[in-house]
Amino acid sequence: MTMIRVTAYENPKSIEEATTFLAKDTYVPIAGGTDVILELRNGMPVKLLDINNLKLNHVTSNKDNIEIGAACTHTQLASNPIVSQFVPLVGIAAGKVGSKQIRNRGTIGGNIVNASPCADTIPALLIYDAELVLLSKKGRRIARLDEFITSPYATIKRNDELLHSIICKKNNKTGYSYLKLGRRQAVNISRMTISVALDIDDDNAVIDACISAGSVFPVPSRMKDLEKFLRGEKIKPKLFKEAGKLAVDLMIKHSGYRWSTPYKEPVLAGLIERALMQASKGIVQDN
Amino acid sequence: MKLDFVLNNKRVSINVKGGLRLIDLLREQLDLVGTKEGCGKGECGACTVLLDGKPVCSCLILASQVRNREVTTIEGLSIEGEMHPAQEAFTETGAVQCGFCSPGLLLSTVALLNENPEPSREQIRRALSGNLCRCTGYEKIFEAVELASRRINGLSVQNDKV
Numbered sequence: 515m516t517m518i519r520v521t522a523y524e525n526p527k528s529i530e531e532a533t534t535f536l537a538k539d540t541y542v543p544i545a546g547g548t549d550v551i552l553e554l555r556n557g558m559p560v561k562l563l564d565i566n567n568l569k570l571n572h573v574t575s576n577k578d579n580i581e582i583g584a585a586c587t588h589t590q591l592a593s594n595p596i597v598s599q600f601v602p603l604v605g606i607a608a609g610k611v612g613s614k615q616i617r618n619r620g621t622i623g624g625n626i627v628n629a630s631p632c633a634d635t636i637p638a639l640l641i642y643d644a645e646l647v648l649l650s651k652k653g654r655r656i657a658r659l660d661e662f663i664t665s666p667y668a669t670i671k672r673n674d675e676l677l678h679s680i681i682c683k684k685n686n687k688t689g690y691s692y693l694k695l696g697r698r699q700a701v702n703i704s705r706m707t708i709s710v711a712l713d714i715d716d717d718n719a720v721i722d723a724c725i726s727a728g729s730v731f732p733v734p735s736r737m738k739d740l741e742k743f744l745r746g747e748k749i750k751p752k753l754f755k756e757a758g759k760l761a762v763d764l765m766i767k768h769s770g771y772r773w774s775t776p777y778k779e780p781v782l783a784g785l786i787e788r789a790l791m792q793a794s795k796g797i798v799q800d801n
Numbered sequence: 802m803k804l805d806f807v808l809n810n811k812r813v814s815i816n817v818k819g820g821l822r823l824i825d826l827l828r829e830q831l832d833l834v835g836t837k838e839g840c841g842k843g844e845c846g847a848c849t850v851l852l853d854g855k856p857v858c859s860c861l862i863l864a865s866q867v868r869n870r871e872v873t874t875i876e877g878l879s880i881e882g883e884m885h886p887a888q889e890a891f892t893e894t895g896a897v898q899c900g901f902c903s904p905g906l907l908l909s910t911v912a913l914l915n916e917n918p919e920p921s922r923e924q925i926r927r928a929l930s931g932n933l934c935r936c937t938g939y940e941k942i943f944e945a946v947e948l949a950s951r952r953i954n955g956l957s958v959q960n961d962k963v
Contacts, residue, residue, distance in 0.1 A: 515829055516841060516860075520820035523802070523865055544863075548843055551822070551861045555841070562819070564866065589855075613931025614909070615858045616843055 518554040522561040526568065529649060529678070535563055536674045537651040543676060545585045546619035548612070549628045570623070570678060573597060578684055580642075584623025584677045588635075589614070591622060601682045603709050606692040607638035623677045629663045629733070632704040636663070636734040637726040638692060641711050642682035648675040656681075663733040687711040687722065691792035693785050704729055706778070708785045712793040720744045725789075727761075730782060731768050739764055740786075754790040758783030806867045808833075809877025817864045824848045824859040827874060835875035835904045839933070846932035849905035850874050856912045856931070875904035878911060887911055890949035891942070898936035906932045910946050918954055920946070 524541065526532040535541055541563035544550045554560055570585035575596050582591070582604070591597050592609035604622075611617050611625070611634045625635045626646065636659065644659040648671060655675070662669050671677065695706045707728035713721040723744040728734045740760050747753050762779050769775075804817045808831070817826055827833045827850070836859055839847030843858040850859045851873035878885040887910045890896070897903045906929060913920055913928040920928065925946045926939075934942060 515825045516822060517818075517825075518820035518822065518863070520818075520863070523819040523863075525865075525868075544866075546861075547863065547866065548858075548861050551863070552842055554820075562863075566866070612843065613846065614928060615846055615849055615856050615931045616861075618852075618855045618857050619861065 516555055517557075518551065519557055519559040520554075520562055521559050523564065524562070525564045525566075529568055529676070532563060532565060532568055532676055533649055533651050533674070536676060540673050543627075545621040545624050546587065548616050548620040549624055565676065572679075575600060575684075580682045580684065582622060582680045582682065584626075584679055585621050586623075588612075588617035588620050588622065588625075591635075592617065600684050601638075601642050602690055603638035603641050603692050603711065604635060604682065607635045607694075607707070607709070610634055610692075610694045622680065626659070626662070626680070627669060627671060627677055629667050629669050631666045631731075631733060632707070632729040633734060634694065634704055634707060634728065637707050637709045637728040639680060639682060640726040640734060640736050641709050641724045642685060644683075645681045647678040647681065648672075649678045650675045654678075660736060666732055685711060685724070687713040687724070687793075689714070689793035689796045691789040693789050693792075695781065695785060706730060706781060706785060708782075708789045710789040710793040712790065714749065714794060714796070718749045720747050720749065723790075725761075725786070727765075727782070730761075730765050730778070735768075737761060737764055744790075749794050751791075754787045754794075755783075757790055758785075758787040761786040802865065804864055804868055806869060807871040809873055819863070819865060821864040822860055823850070823862040823864050823867060823872070826864040827859060827872075833874050833876050837901050837904060839901065844933075845902075846905045846909065847902055849908045849932060851908050851912055854912060854915060856909045873908065873911075875907060878907060885911065886952045887914065887946070887949040890945040890952065894941045894945040894948060896937060896942040896945040898934075902932055902934040902936075906934065906942060910949065913946070914950060914953060919950055922947070 524535050541561045543563045543565050545565050570583035572583040573594050573596050574581045580600050588608040588611045597605040625633045646657045648655045689712045691710045693708045694704050709726045711724040715721050723741045725737045725740050762783050805814045827836050837847040839845035841860045843861045848859040849856050853871050909929050909932050925943050
């Protein structure tokens, strides 16, 4: 029997009530609990703030953006029609998290604030220039997702703040690809994930490229130098091979030459090449 | 704190400590030891129960989080002593060997068949991929799900290999 040392358990019914608790004391917000409960197994005492009754499980669409409530489960996002139409990579990534049991409980907000280098949904969200809505008694603050995570498992979220929702910009590209590499298909901690959105014109030249990676850099990141390299180029197999090599250079530049680098070098080059190839075919694909 | 929820179609009202996990409530306080704890980390699926009909890991939920919701464990699958068709199928195809993963696998199976009474082999594999079994190699489990599916749908099972 594993006893988690919960010294207080609050179950607020409104955002106002929740942010009041967070302003008063140090609480750990809990939604699905698939990460939080694991962390608490070491017996560290904790005050929990259950955010399941704050109605944060909405997905809405306006002219430019999609808003996703922080408490949307991965199951919900993997089958949501708005998500699959406007931010397809997010739906694919959510569908690849853990197992059915984990997807039924784990939330996208939890995946973000846990800030793991191998979080499945973060690289997908980065493709849509995601921004986070953080609420506290001091007011509302918007943080860019690419500036939110400072190092593995650390974010700029203050203890008095609650992640309310994620805003993704609609970007209609001609093709998408999400590749997740692991030792097996299910219940799988990603070895690497690659998200790609490509916009290609009628002459088969790259108008725009958005590329992000998980488990490649200390935090999930866009590969802006690689995107710049591809813009304006005519599509040919050699181009994607070169892109793979450039991605490896970027990895070593930003992550250093680590113990895992000899493995990751050919893998990253291969995945980038494959993801670009898939996205250039003008459909939504995953492995 | 006082916790009210529905467990296997019966209302339960019980005092629980804030840090109690659902699996510990089931096994230690309610003596429902059919739910097994394997890894305790949400990776093996042995502790799977249904929460409002959906499979979840009971090792990763606090008891407090099932307030006013409906939990189904392996003990709730049989009705008046009659095994659920999935349970019968599991025993017939040899899908139960050491048995430790069986309760979790059965609940994942029941959730799948409720949602999709005629799943393809691929859909079965995906739906059960969060439940690890180290004995059977899964083949007999997939056969059991297919057999249960045919029986639930009232299809002929005369030619079944059982």
